[in-house]
Amino acid sequence: MKFITIDKKNWAKGIEKSRETYRLFGPVKDKNGFFIRDLEKDMLPDMTCNDSVMSVKSVLFPQTEKILFASLNEAKEDHHIMKRVPFDPKQRAVVGIKPYDAKAVELVKMNFDTDDYRDPYWCDAYEATTFVGVGINKPGPFDFSTSTGTGPFSETGLDVLMADLDDAYLAKILTDKGDAFMKSCGFDKVADEKESLALFDILRKEAEKNISSHIDSSKLKDKTVLELHEAPFWDDIAFSCINCGTCTFVCPTCWCFDIQDEAKQKYASRFRNWDTCMSPLFTKHATGHNPRDSKTQRVRQRFMHKLKYFIDKYDQGIMCVGCGRCVKSCPVNIDIREVCKIMNSYVKSN
């Protein structure tokens, strides 16, 4: 295992240097919090970011992405033939993301990259991207990532995991992609492996100790879908819900999208936009029939997907990384930790 020490005095210069090879993304402070954005010239990833309002999901899966276009000019030979928007092959790097977000990318990958189907837009972006994470020394009160198979120093999904040591970063190189990125920055001061491993271990344990929020999802797997689906608590959970899309949009693991066509004069575009299962439109059929017509059905769907269907389908734990964004952002304070507790402890009474 290779470790590299980066003096913070050299950080900005190194990151700038990497631009020769990489298009950079990272946390940017804007109004109410941090967002993961395309870092334009002279912008550095804001490493003071403890957590971001929006997750890293948008780097691979923008909220609105133009995917195809066509000419409607019948004089042209290729009129009405949809063509893919050219993919920018330049390498990308997301710098300063949190380990739970990297884990989320791995969960989303299960949907976009399967044996039967490979989503070209997401997968091409994924393959071009290097994920440079930074461990969370002081997890906030909403972080329950240790209960979801990740944690403040988890390596899943990352190419580099850095530890913030006040005046330096200690970087653990996890993949060849990560190694290449560090080289492009000119960061090459190798640190002692044994000492570094020990240091990471201390930091991880210290950070995990600071996590005060936990959930127990251990019993969900053995419950039947119908038992939970027909449970009596859904109306109460859903009552306060206003059916906005906040929870799904801030969620790093929500992957649903909607396809929209737009045309003007002789030019047509096809977009994909994030969709939300909280909206009645999500399941509304062309006939007008809506199988998920009530608020309770929609709220149930979201939690059943995250906490039951996903477990059953992939057997890889729950579809939640414990970032706490939905808990913080929900306008009516529907708390997935509470819902998980209710579901996990539910026993059907006869």
Add this chain to the structure above:
Amino acid sequence: MGNLLEHMGIERDRINFSWISSAEATKFVEVVKEISNKVRALGPNKKLVKDYN
């Protein structure tokens, strides 16, 4: 509506309301001329215009 659009920064002269009876052809021509002149003076609108490309 005109007031809110103006408040948002759309020039007032771009928004016009008129009540013209089907029998008032002359008034229709006058109003359209007046509006065209006002809008021409402002130049092409760049606000609240969608770029489709």
Add this chain to the structure above:
Amino acid sequence: MDTCIQKIREIAFQLLDKKEVERVIGFSNGTIPMATSPITIASKQDTEKLVFNSTCGLNLANYIRQQKGKIAVIAKGCDTRNIVTHIIENQVKRDQIYIIGVPCKGMINKSKIKALFEDEIIKFDEDGEILNVESSSKKEKLNKKDYLRHNCSLCQHRNPVIYDVLAGERVEEQIIDVPYPDVEKIAAMDADTRWGHFQDLTKNCIRCYACRNACPLCYCPTCFVDESGPQWVGKGQDKTDVNTFHFLRAFHCAGRCTDCGACVEACPMEINVRDFTRKLNKDSLDMFGWEAGLDLTKRPPLDAYSPDDPNHFIK
């Protein structure tokens, strides 16, 4: 407001005990600091769950439509104005709603308080006019009046306008000399600056529609942004589409908005969407002397014709 919560619980208990209402809609404590959550209660034992404090910024009038049987609702001044609007617009019947009115001294601006801290707030409580807020790195004692929401600081209808019972003493109404300083500030800018202001305002909008869905006025079975035949507006992140949504939604609230602030309260991006609606509120007041939701017997200005309606805009 501690005393009023006892009163609210007593009233709710009696109503459920005597079966005068089937359910009571109110607020319960949230799972995180500075959060409360709308709740419906059907059993008198559960009335202990009811709370009322300065974090109850949502509007419960949004939860009373399409309910079966008689229900009771806990309502601040602005909530009652929206109940009046609901009755005028035939969304509920007066005799179906039992209104537990709460004279209100204003709700707190959660974003302003959060901005005082670099880390997350882990504890919040209020002691009369004092707010005690704590994060892992510091503690603050704040005067509530300095941290009121903007709409609450300018509110002139703190007392419920209709009610069946009041859960507290009436509070003194504020005298506000300049009710729309924010609108005037924007109006004083030139056209391009105003445009820039609104572009910047909605910049981070993610179109979650929390503003619309938290709004008691937005009860259309299908909102214009959700229509597909014809489709009025694009659904993506295009700036023009985003602004069209905000502008048209605001316009649909003309002469109906009570400036309850639920839209801003709900927005996960802390966008002050009231910059749109308040212009229309000001116009309603200036042109028609109208403030929404004050009188069950009057039709709203955009719903009625009067020979002396201002008509300078029409040629």
